[in-house]
Amino acid sequence: MEITFEILREAGVRMPRPVGSAISIVGALVIGQAAVQAGIVSPAMVIIVSITAIANFATPSFAMAISARLIRFFFMVIAATFGLYGVILGIILLILHLTSLRSLGVPYMTPLAPVTVGNLGDSLIRFPLWATRQRANLIMKKGTQTHAENMAKPSPPTARSIMNRNLKKGDSNDS
Structure with a gap:
């Protein structure tokens, strides 16, 4: 599901702006519904993937978001291979890597x-x-x-020309 969502996201980025967002949303809905009806994935997995995708947009830095996406795939592979022990092993490896930098x-x-x-x-x-x-x-x-x-x-600037300007009698701020 994550790979399918990443393909839809990349397709949406490369399309013209009005069409790209529509393709991403409709594609995710159609593929998610079809995967659930075919029994490939559970409805809970579709919800988790969509929450993860929405949370990825909340990342303030684009470079950090790319890193988080790559690390997320690493964690999914290691969790699928080793289960909960794999997730714990992945967290330990990530902390070891960060402390060695x-x-x-x-x-x-x-x-x-x-x-x-x-x-x-x-x-x-x-x-x-x-x-x-x-x-x-x-x-x-x-x-x-x-x-x-x-x-x-630091203190605020002393010269505030906009606030301190003297308007002549009869002038207005409408212009």
């Missing part, structure tokens, strides 16, 4: 792996640079000055 010499999963207690504050919610008190331990030497000492809190 480095970007500009810094581990990708920093500060979660390796754990650096002093930097866990920015793990879930990133504070603005002007509000940070310390730099990351893996990036800078210990005892290096903070961001906040060299950076002022």
